[in-house]
Amino acid sequence: MANIDNKALYNIGYGLYVITSNDGVKHNGMICNTVIQLTGTPLTVGVTINKSNYTCDIVQSTGIMNVNLLTESAPFSIFEKYGFSSGRDVNKFENTVYTLSENGLTVLNEYINSYMSLKVKQSIDLGTHVMFICDVTEAEVINNDPSMTYAYYHKNVKPKPAAKTAAPSSDAPRGYMCKICGYVYEGHPLPEDFVCPLCKHPASDFEPVE
Ligand SMILES: Cc1cc2nc3c(=O)[nH]c(=O)nc-3n(C[C@H](O)[C@H](O)[C@H](O)COP(=O)(O)O)c2cc1C
Structure with a gap:
């Protein structure tokens, strides 16, 4: 496919x-x-x-x-x-x-x-x-x-993800950041139907943060 x-x-x-x-x-x-x-x-x-x-x-x-x-x-x-x-x-x-x-x-x-x-x-x-x-x-x-x-x-205005503060304890990300507005969902996994509470963009616009 x-x-x-x-x-x-x-x-x-x-x-x-x-x-x-x-x-x-x-x-x-x-x-x-x-x-x-x-x-x-x-x-x-x-x-x-x-x-x-x-x-x-x-x-x-x-x-x-x-x-x-x-x-x-x-x-x-x-x-x-x-x-x-x-x-x-x-x-x-x-x-x-x-x-x-x-x-x-x-x-x-x-x-x-x-x-x-x-x-x-x-x-x-x-x-x-x-x-x-x-x-x-x-x-x-x-x-x-x-x-x-x-x-x-994306390149110059929205905040960059926070720097990693400690080594991750497992392979699972600490959370997911909205690529549109920078909102961070704390936790894993990100629900498939999650919608950013700030800018209303869907889960597909989130990326893992460690
Ligand atoms: C970068 C960015 C792009 C957006 N693009 C759209 C868009 O194209 N269409 C849309 O309906 N909302 C879009 N939004 C979300 C709205 O701006 C947001 O939900 C807003 O709070 C709606 O305000 P209102 O309820 O007063 O109308 C975008 C938000 C951001 C930060």
């Missing part, structure tokens, strides 16, 4: 984005890597969002979102703020200075080089995720700073 090496997918040239939305009471934002231009005429963009994310509920009910295109200058704290907690529990824009685009949604004041406003024209249920196919209603370039890629994030 043909082999499927998940690592091949890491070589897809993703970017990283903050998707902003508003639930009618407060602004919200989440980190996303699954943004792609689909067609040029009309100009459409696809965004894939996990159903467990509050942003998915908001976009399903409001039909609009902004994509903030992060630059290499974005620190890990931006990923923690928008990617490791949910707008269901916290107000991620409290104490944050932002601008509003014409659709009334937030545009980040730093760490982005462009933004675009999207209006959902079609939603595709993918089981765990919803893919939103959207028209672009506004788009602006703010500066020419290089965009943050997923590869750059």
Whole structure:
């Protein structure tokens, strides 16, 4: 049977984005890597969002979102703020200075080089995720700073695994680290259906740590 090496997918040239939305009471934002231009005429963009994310509920009910295109200058704290907690529990824009685009949604004041406003024209249920196919209603370039890629994030932004402190007592790893956000699951084995409590990535995105 043909082999499927998940690592091949890491070589897809993703970017990283903050998707902003508003639930009618407060602004919200989440980190996303699954943004792609689909067609040029009309100009459409696809965004894939996990159903467990509050942003998915908001976009399903409001039909609009902004994509903030992060630059290499974005620190890990931006990923923690928008990617490791949910707008269901916290107000991620409290104490944050932002601008509003014409659709009334937030545009980040730093760490982005462009933004675009999207209006959902079609939603595709993918089981765990919803893919939103959207028209672009506004788009602006703010500066020419290089965009943050997923590869750059893995290499330069996310924390490195903690150094080994003692010789392992057995062949079993001490735990497993999420390659996306650095969260460490203490114990062995990692349950097959484990989902990272911080960034919601699956067990296949974890690697053993000694
Ligand atoms: C590097 C990184 C990439 C992510 N990519 C996506 C993605 O493409 N789609 C998605 O639904 N969630 C993605 N997430 C997870 C969400 O950002 C995270 O679950 C967030 O807390 C959801 O916030 P919300 O509940 O306020 O919407 C990513 C997180 C990180 C750290």
